[in-house]
Amino acid sequence: MSQERIELNTSIPNLRDLKASDLSAYDAVYLGDIFCRLYEGNFLERPEDLRQGLRILRDRGKRAYVATYAAPRNDFLPRVRKSLEAAAASGADAVEVHNLGILKIAHDEFPGLPVHVGGFANVYTDAGVEVLRGFGAVRFTPNYELSLDEIREITATCGAPMELLVHGKMPLGISDYCFLLDYEGKWGVKCPDLCQKELFLKQGDWAMKSVGKGILSGKDVCMLEHLPRLLADGHRHFRIETVSESPAYRHEVAAVYRQAFAHAADGALEQDQGWWDVVRAHARNGLCNGFYFGKSGMDYAGIRPEAPGSFLTISPSTQ
Amino acid sequence: MATLLAPAGSPEAVQAALDAGADAVYVGLKGWSRGGARGELSWDELVTCQGRAASAGRELHLALNTIPKPEERARLFEAIPPLLDLGIRTLIVNDIGILHWLRRRFPALRLTASIGCGAQTVSDVAFFRDLGAGAVVLPGTVGPDEVREIRAVRGIAIEVMVHMVEEFILLGKCWMPSYVHLKPSPLQDGARAGATMEGADRGLRQTGSMKRGGVGACFKICQQPWNLFEGDRWVDTRFFPSRQVSRAAEVGAYVAAGADILKLQGRSLSPENLSLLVRGFRDVLDGRADVAARAGQPAALPASWTVVGR
Numbered sequence: 001m002s003q004e005r006i007e008l009n010t011s012i013p014n015l016r017d018l019k020a021s022d023l024s025a026y027d028a029v030y031l032g033d034i035f036c037r038l039y040e041g042n043f044l045e046r047p048e049d050l051r052q053g054l055r056i057l058r059d060r061g062k063r064a065y066v067a068t069y070a071a072p073r074n075d076f077l078p079r080v081r082k083s084l085e086a087a088a089a090s091g092a093d094a095v096e097v098h099n100l101g102i103l104k105i106a107h108d109e110f111p112g113l114p115v116h117v118g119g120f121a122n123v124y125t126d127a128g129v130e131v132l133r134g135f136g137a138v139r140f141t142p143n144y145e146l147s148l149d150e151i152r153e154i155t156a157t158c159g160a161p162m163e164l165l166v167h168g169k170m171p172l173g174i175s176d177y178c179f180l181l182d183y184e185g186k187w188g189v190k191c192p193d194l195c196q197k198e199l200f201l202k203q204g205d206w207a208m209k210s211v212g213k214g215i216l217s218g219k220d221v222c223m224l225e226h227l228p229r230l231l232a233d234g235h236r237h238f239r240i241e242t243v244s245e246s247p248a249y250r251h252e253v254a255a256v257y258r259q260a261f262a263h264a265a266d267g268a269l270e271q272d273q274g275w276w277d278v279v280r281a282h283a284r285n286g287l288c289n290g291f292y293f294g295k296s297g298m299d300y301a302g303i304r305p306e307a308p309g310s311f312l313t314i315s316p317s318t319q
Numbered sequence: 320m321a322t323l324l325a326p327a328g329s330p331e332a333v334q335a336a337l338d339a340g341a342d343a344v345y346v347g348l349k350g351w352s353r354g355g356a357r358g359e360l361s362w363d364e365l366v367t368c369q370g371r372a373a374s375a376g377r378e379l380h381l382a383l384n385t386i387p388k389p390e391e392r393a394r395l396f397e398a399i400p401p402l403l404d405l406g407i408r409t410l411i412v413n414d415i416g417i418l419h420w421l422r423r424r425f426p427a428l429r430l431t432a433s434i435g436c437g438a439q440t441v442s443d444v445a446f447f448r449d450l451g452a453g454a455v456v457l458p459g460t461v462g463p464d465e466v467r468e469i470r471a472v473r474g475i476a477i478e479v480m481v482h483m484v485e486e487f488i489l490l491g492k493c494w495m496p497s498y499v500h501l502k503p504s505p506l507q508d509g510a511r512a513g514a515t516m517e518g519a520d521r522g523l524r525q526t527g528s529m530k531r532g533g534v535g536a537c538f539k540i541c542q543q544p545w546n547l548f549e550g551d552r553w554v555d556t557r558f559f560p561s562r563q564v565s566r567a568a569e570v571g572a573y574v575a576a577g578a579d580i581l582k583l584q585g586r587s588l589s590p591e592n593l594s595l596l597v598r599g600f601r602d603v604l605d606g607r608a609d610v611a612a613r614a615g616q617p618a619a620l621p622a623s624w625t626v627v628g629r
Contacts (some may be wrong), residue, residue, distance in 0.1 A: 206499050
C-alpha cells in the first residue's frame with residue numbers, strides 16, 4: 001500500500017461558509033461554486049474574497065485549491081482569468097478545472113499553477129488522462145459514472161493520482177438555465193436566495209437535489225464501509241462534497257471520515273455505530289454508492305442493510 | 320458559403336437529405352454511435368450510403384461517438400482502415416482520448432469534436448484545435464455574436480447545430496439517467512473475448528451512459544414530471560425546461576460570423592420529415608426563403624422526437 005498521506009478535502013462556495021466552518025478534519029479545501037456565477041457570495045466572482053479565503057486556509061494549515069466554472073460561456077472567461085490570477089498570486093496549491101477551455105487557459109497563461117481535473121471534465125479512460133496530462137493536469141476526478149474496477153484499470157495503465165468522492169451529493173448535471181427563477185414571483189424570494197433553500201426533485205423513490213443550474217444526487221454517496229477497498233486500490237485523495245451543505249454537515253461528516261480513514265489505514269475493519277448515526281442524520285433521502293460498483297448511481301451496495309436507501313446487499317467477501 | 324450538414328438514420332434518409340440539398344450527411348455505424356440502436360446503419364447500409372453521397376459529389380460524415388472501453392478500443396481502430404478504403408474521411412468523436420489516439424494513428428482522418436464534447440467558448444475551441452480536431456460542434460444555443468468571438472481561433476472549422484432540441488442539462492454533462500437506472504446492453508460481437516468488465520460473460524455491458532454510449536436508451540427522466548420539495552414539503556409539480564432550438568432566422572448571421580458548417584440534429588427523423596427540414600434550411604442558406612417570416616416558427620418535427628437518435 002502506498003504510504004502517501006491521505007488527503008480529505010471538501011468544497012466551500014463563499015466566505016461566509018468558510019468562516020462558519022470547522023475544517024479541523026480536512027486537509028484541503030476547494031473554494032468556489034462551479035455551477036453559477038450568481039451563487040451568493042461566490043468566491044469565483046469576488047477576487048478579494050478569494051484572496052481572503054486563501055489566506056484563511058493557509059492560516060489554518062490547509063491546502064488551498066480554487067475551483068473554476070464547469071460550463072462557462074465566452075463572457076465568463078475574463079472573470080475566470082481574474083480568479084486564476086488571484087489563485088496564482090496568493091499561492092494557491094492548485095486549481096480545479098472541469099472545462100477544457102479553462103484547462104488551456106491555465107496551462108498557457110498560468111503554467112505554475114498545478115491543475116486538478118474535476119468530475120465534469122469527462123475523464124472516462126486512460127487515453128483521456130494522457131491528453132489532460134499533456135495540458136499540465138496532475139490529479140484527476142474520473143467521471144462519476146465509472147466503477148472502482150474501471151478506475152483501477154485507468155490507474156494501472158497510467159498511474160495517475162485520482163481524487164474520489166467518498167461522501168456527499170454527487171453532481172449529476174449542469175444547465176445553462178436556472179429553473180428556480182420561475183419561482184421568484186411565486187415564492188417572493190429572489191436570486192441568489194432561491195438556491196439557498198434545500199430543494200429536491202422527486203419521483204417515487206428517485207430524488208435529486210436542485211441547486212439551480214446544477215443537479216446533484218438526492219441521496220448522499222457514502223463509502224464509509226468501503227474505505228479499505230479504496231485504500232487497497234491505492235487511492236489517497238478523497239472528497240466530501242459539501243458545496244451545498246451546512247457547516248454542521250461539513251464538520252460532522254468529515255470528523256466521521258477522518259476517524260474511519262484512520263481505522264482503515266490501520267487495517268481495522270470494525271465500524272463505530274456512532275459514525276452511521278451521524279451520516280444517516282444528515283442524509284435526508286438516504287445513502288447510495290454512486291456508480292462505484294457498476295450499478296445505477298442511486299443503489300447502495302454494502303453490508304449495512306439498515307442504511308437508509310439500501311436495497312442491494314452484496315457479500316463482504318466481494319469487497 | 321457554409322456547408323449544410325444533415326442527419327440521416329437510413330439509406331432512404333440519406334437519399335432524402337441529398338435530394339433536399341444537403342452538402343454533406345452524417346450517419347452512425349451500428350455499435351459505435353452514441354444515439355443507440357435507432358438510426359444506426361449496418362456496414363452494408365453504410366456502403367450504400369457512401370455510394371449515394373459520392374455519386375452526388377457530397378460527403379458522408381460518420382459518428383463514432385461512443386467512448387470505447389480499453390477492451391473495445393482495439394476493435395475501433397481495426398474499423399478505421401476499411402472506412403478510409405470506403406472513402407469516408409470525417410469522423411465525429413466524443414472523447415478527447417479517442418480523438419487524440421485517432422489523430423496519431425490515422426493522420427488521413429478529419430476529426431470532428433462532437434457536440435457531446437461540450438465546447439461552448441473560444442478557449443474550448445482552441446483546446447480542440449490544439450488536440451488536432453479538424454472541426455468542433457457548438458450547440459445552437461451559442462449565438463452568432465459568440466461565434467464571431469470564437470472565429471478568432473484559426474485552423475479549425477466551426478460547426479453550429481442550428482436545429483436541435485435543447486434539454487435542461489447540457490449535452491455531455493448529464494448522468495441523471497444512469498443515476499436512476501443503468502440498463503445492460505449487448506456487447507459488440509467479439510467483444511466478449513478477453514473482456515473483464517462486469518456482465519461480459521453474459522454478453523452484457525453493465526455500464527454506459529448517454530455520454531459514452533452503449534446503454535442504447537436514455538430514460539428521458541428530464542422529460543418526466545417531477546415533484547419539487549422544499550425539505551419534506553411539496554411545493555410544485557413541474558417539468559425541466561427544454562425547447563426546440565431552430566435558428567433558421569439567424570443563418571445569415573452565423574455565416575457572417577464565420578460558421579463553416581450548419582448542422583441539423585435528427586438521425587431518427589423519417590425521410591419525409593428530414594426532407595422538409597433540410598429543404599427549409601437549404602432555402603434559407605441560398606436566400607430563397609423569407610427569413611424574417613421564419614423567425615419564431617416551430618420546427619417541422621414530430622412532437623415525439625426527442626433525445627434518442629439525435
